Amino acid sequence: MSVSDTIFALASARGRAGVSVIRLSGTKALAVAEMLSGPLPQARHAYLRKFSHPETGEAIDTGIALRFDGEASFTGEPVVELQTHGSNSVVDTLLSVLGSMDGCRLAEPGEFTRRALINGKMDLVQVEGLADLIEAETEEQRRQANRVMTGELSDKVAGWADKLLKINSLMAASIDFSDEELPADLLSTLRADIQELMTSFDFELQGARSAEIVRDGFVVAIVGKPNVGKSTLLNTLSGREVAITSEVAGTTRDVIEVGLNLGGYEVVLLDTAGLHETDDLVETIGIERARQRSQDANLRIVMIEQADDLDHLDVSLGPKDIIVYGKSDLSSDGGGFRLSAKTGDGIDELVERISLALSDEVGGASSLTRQRHKDNLGRAKDALGEAVSLIDQNDYDIELVSERVREASTHLDQLVGKFNIENVLGEIFSSFCIGK
Ligand SMILES: Nc1nc2c(ncn2[C@@H]2O[C@H](COP(=O)(O)OP(=O)(O)O)[C@@H](O)[C@H]2O)c(=O)[nH]1
Ligand SMILES: [Mg+2]
Structure with a gap:
């Protein structure tokens, strides 16, 4: 599986329908699509086109073609969407023509989204929100997934990470200035800041159970x-x-x-x-x-x-x-x-x-919709807890406190997938369909 391939797939559901959507993404997306449809001069404009076989010239269908250039697309790379009639034969023919083109192959499940993730169009929790949105059956599942997908949790995490960074730079500054202990007032400010963050984490963790119930269902036994x-x-x-x-x-x-x-x-x-x-x-x-x-x-x-x-x-x-x-x-x-x-x-x-x-x-559902979110935030909270107890021991080493705060930041980074994501990707993308 190479990220330099141009990938394609049926993005809509299989079977007879009014319209089907075939999506292409990658450097050759436009060139390949134009071999079927003729020129698509402007991005984000819908063109009515005849789709025909590039070699035989045989007409396959008539439909709409849309191109999205460069970063302004779902995947963050050139994308073309072909809206055809929702016919199994039209779709199969187009997919097989696309498959025969050089440097062009059928996408793996979730591969479009994976590219969006790699290209920074979404972070890991947004990808999870998207997976949940596609799975959503009820109104509340849809609302919750949509909140996560549009970045509610990501924004919160970014705010927390920012605060941790400030706390740490404050500590770093004082470590540089003297080998002596931090002034008492500075220390109590730091302690209060850390504790405030822990309270926010706690609040979010408490609502995680509710969020999980919304996602997985409220189990009632007779x-x-x-x-x-x-x-x-x-x-x-x-x-x-x-x-x-x-x-x-x-x-x-x-x-x-x-x-x-x-x-x-x-x-x-x-x-x-x-x-x-x-x-x-x-x-x-x-x-x-x-x-x-x-x-x-x-x-x-x-x-x-x-x-x-x-x-x-x-x-x-x-x-x-x-x-x-x-x-x-x-x-x-x-x-x-x-x-x-x-x-x-x-x-x-x-x-x-x-x-x-x-x-x-x-009632108080938070945006921590998965065990993974709870685990990471829980670990971040524990690290901060250790930082506070170090401060509370009179004979603390500020370097150690700072280390715990950095550790908390690492857990937050992991939550949104800033690094070390390979091991969780498999699980997340296994729930995706081809074409997403
Ligand atoms: N009259 C009446 N019979 C019922 C009612 N509910 C269940 N039954 C009958 O009671 C029997 C046992 O019902 P079932 O639902 O299999 O009970 P279960 O063993 O608790 O699952 C069946 O013959 C049902 O038709 C009810 O509300 N009224
Ligand atoms: Mg029974």
Whole structure:
């Protein structure tokens, strides 16, 4: 894979459509495209062109061609986009003609974006934001990804890095001037500055969990003993027959997952095996899984028939977990929140309660959307923590303090991908499609 090749790919989805977009990027992009389309005199102007075979002259399609020059493109190198009719045959023919041209090859997954990264058009977190934007299914996932892609986190990191630099130059200046200790007032200013940064990092780290929930989904597990109507509830909430329901206890043995869009948020709903004592080996494994997954979930819907069912569940409940009495159509006694998955009675209220718990949970979402972001910022914070405790020891060495501050800067640089990115690139780009 050479960065000097001119690369091309179908940038829109495969299959029949109104329009398809083929993108070319690299030094030969314009020359190659013009062999198909004829001259494209001005950048950023749309030209209606006939695309024809460069050797035979056979007409392939008519469409729009657009060129972007030099740095003013997505990849930071010359780019041409050909908008053709969304026909498999047109696309295949054009791709095969392009493939036969010298110095021109099909792009690898994410290769356009990789070039954008190399050419400084985006940093690493923006690339991750872009990957998340393409994956986004719900409104909130889209908003969050868009914030990261357009540089919200990058700007924050740049601001922090700037402050660290100032702190360090202040220290460096004092180290140069004397071998003696720093004046007390200067030292306390430095300490306060470092601590202020740590508070900002902390604030951001606290919102990371919420950001992750928005990205990966809010996991809600339905738990309870067999036959209370868990699978029926899952089917009702998801609007389709996902899980098998029957009056036979032990019908559900494995954890069943359904993704739902609830109020603009991604919710992953889990149906689990009924919790009870059993000699059936497979069911026992299912029950163990049910316990584990419900324990890890963000929220539990506990379905019961009577209040003392709660005592036999062996799942620890959180304060927001929702306890419901099922099959309200069959009996009218019992207090608490009642619903019937069969008639739909109480379902709206359940959805409202889930949304409420969810909005509490994701209220303060930060822009740290990935574990990688949390790790790097966490390490930066730890390094600053060490700097502060060094200052607090009366017999500190300012050189050591300064080293810790530099280390924090390194972690911030790593977060936005200023160096050492090769090891994370593979993972990030594995989620990209060809043409992005
Ligand atoms: N009348 C009534 N029957 C229900 C209701 N929910 C489930 N059932 C029935 O109860 C039985 C067990 O339901 P299922 O969803 O498989 O329970 P699970 O073992 O908890 O998953 C099935 O025969 C369902 O049709 C309900 O709200 N009302
Ligand atoms: Mg079931």
